[in-house]
Amino acid sequence: MSERLPHDLNCLTISELQKHAAVMMDKQTRDYYNEGSDSGSTLQENLDAYAKYRIRPRVLRDVSKIDTSVNIFGHKNSIPLGVAPTAMQRLAHSDGELATARACKKMGVAMGLSSFATTTLEEVAEANGDNPHVLQLYLFEERDHSIKLLKRAKEAGYKAVFLTVDTPILGRRNLEIRNQFKLPAHFKIPNFEGQGDNQPDAEAEQRGQGATRRGSEAGYTDSDGNRVVPKGPITFHSHAANPTLSWERDIEWLKKECGDEMQVWVKGIATAEDALLAVHHGVDGIVVSNHGGRQLNGALATLDALPEVVAAVQGKIPVHVDGGIRHGTDVFKALALGADFVWIGRPVLWGLAYKGQAGVELCLRLLSDEIRLAMGLAGVTKVEEITKEYLVKIDKSGFVARL
Numbered sequence: 556m557s558e559r560l561p562h563d564l565n566c567l568t569i570s571e572l573q574k575h576a577a578v579m580m581d582k583q584t585r586d587y588y589n590e591g592s593d594s595g596s597t598l599q600e601n602l603d604a605y606a607k608y609r610i611r612p613r614v615l616r617d618v619s620k621i622d623t624s625v626n627i628f629g630h631k632n633s634i635p636l637g638v639a640p641t642a643m644q645r646l647a648h649s650d651g652e653l654a655t656a657r658a659c660k661k662m663g664v665a666m667g668l669s670s671f672a673t674t675t676l677e678e679v680a681e682a683n684g685d686n687p688h689v690l691q692l693y694l695f696e697e698r699d700h701s702i703k704l705l706k707r708a709k710e711a712g713y714k715a716v717f718l719t720v721d722t723p724i725l726g727r728r729n730l731e732i733r734n735q736f737k738l739p740a741h742f743k744i745p746n747f748e749g750q751g752d753n754q755p756d757a758e759a760e761q762r763g764q765g766a767t768r769r770g771s772e773a774g775y776t777d778s779d780g781n782r783v784v785p786k787g788p789i790t791f792h793s794h795a796a797n798p799t800l801s802w803e804r805d806i807e808w809l810k811k812e813c814g815d816e817m818q819v820w821v822k823g824i825a826t827a828e829d830a831l832l833a834v835h836h837g838v839d840g841i842v843v844s845n846h847g848g849r850q851l852n853g854a855l856a857t858l859d860a861l862p863e864v865v866a867a868v869q870g871k872i873p874v875h876v877d878g879g880i881r882h883g884t885d886v887f888k889a890l891a892l893g894a895d896f897v898w899i900g901r902p903v904l905w906g907l908a909y910k911g912q913a914g915v916e917l918c919l920r921l922l923s924d925e926i927r928l929a930m931g932l933a934g935v936t937k938v939e940e941i942t943k944e945y946l947v948k949i950d951k952s953g954f955v956a957r958l
């Protein structure tokens with residue numbers, strides 16, 4: 556066995572990691588992390604889309620030296636993959652986002668931090684050191700909160716803000732609703748401490764203020780058409796969604812706020828039209844994402860949306876993708892279809908639930924090893940060599956088409 560291989564013989568794949576994690580989490584957490592919206596068909600299609608492609612391996616190419624690294628935000632990332640922002644990681648493990656940050660630093664992998672983290676952005680930045688980290692932003696109507704957060708992120712050295720744009724309204728997640736999801740009272744959303752009414756989610760949920768914007772815009776525009784700005788505690792149910800966001804008003808505003816210090820990316824693009832608008836409005840990069848199938852169920856799988864976005868952008872800005880990536884060959888396929896970089900969400904949460912920092916490291920090591928293996932066996936030694944020449948698409952009848 557090569558020295559590089561992960562040495563947890565009980566867990567050699569992300570799918571095994573998912574199974575180990577399942578028994579470590581309580582039902583509420585497991586359901587919250589794992590489910591998609593409505594029937595979950597987009598979540599499933601994100602996964603299935605990868606099976607529509609096969610790799611065309613080239614041989615006799617001297618793959619004795621393989622470099623899996625890429626540059627991102629001016630830093631060398633050990634693999635073309637980062638950890639996507641996912642909320643409330645202390646539900647999975649008591650060390651939460653700190654464990655993720657430490658694992659990312661150790662593995663040389665970029666980390667995205669959710670605004671709704673259970674650890675402060677400063678603590679995460681410190682744990683990450685000079686390893687690149689980006690802050691995911693839900694832009695609130697109460698701009699003061701967002702301004703404070705952006706200022707703190709700049710001071711803490713965040714490289715970019717990923718504005719999440721696929722949540723004008725929160726998707727309907729039925730298990731979350733049935734379980735009456737509550738953040739346990741001992742957890743906080745500390746990036747907003749001292750703001751709003753400074754109440755943890757759990758208390759607000761218990762007061763029945765949870766679902767005000769779920770699946771409707773209720774309480775947002777009054778009968779005279781006046782905008783109603785959300786008040787009260789900052790909870791993810793009340794504040795994550797913002798139905799008023801628009802290219803003209805908000806992207807311009809955010810770019811000014813971030814200045815030269817932080818890049819502005821949009822996370823949640825799924826069409827060529829919006830990709831063109833992103834370029835037009837001068838954003839620094841795009842993440843093709845459908846929020847891991849947690850928002851609009853029935854939306855296209857991200858791998859299927861990727862080619863039209865890549866074609867529209869024409870290399871003017873970087874295009875990243877997330878959703879359903881569970882193996883190194885998935886990373887290879889996404890890059891071959893034109894993504895510059897990929898992000899993973901749930902696998903990291905499973906690693907965290909399994910063994911905290913060691914579990915996240917295991918997750919990243921498994922994927923890193925699979926990426927190297929996929930590259931070597933396909934006959935490429937550098938990430939930038941991965942192109943659509945290495946893929947074919949296979950349809951349901953078994954017809955194989957070159958791309």
Ligand SMILES: Cc1cc2nc3c(=O)[nH]c(=O)nc-3n(C[C@H](O)[C@H](O)[C@H](O)COP(=O)(O)O)c2cc1C
Nearest residue numbers: 588639640641642669719846847878879899900901
């Ligand atoms: C439990 C959970 C929480 C998430 N929280 C956030 C969040 O706070 N902000 C955000 O932009 N995306 C969030 N996402 C979406 C992820 O950033 C990412 O788009 C998605 O997980 C990728 O799909 P994957 O889980 O199949 O890898 C969350 C996803 C999950 C599963």
Ligand SMILES: CC(C)CC(=O)C(=O)O
Nearest residue numbers: 642671791792795846849
């Ligand atoms: C609404 C958020 C705080 C978390 C999120 O994005 C998610 O649960 O998908």
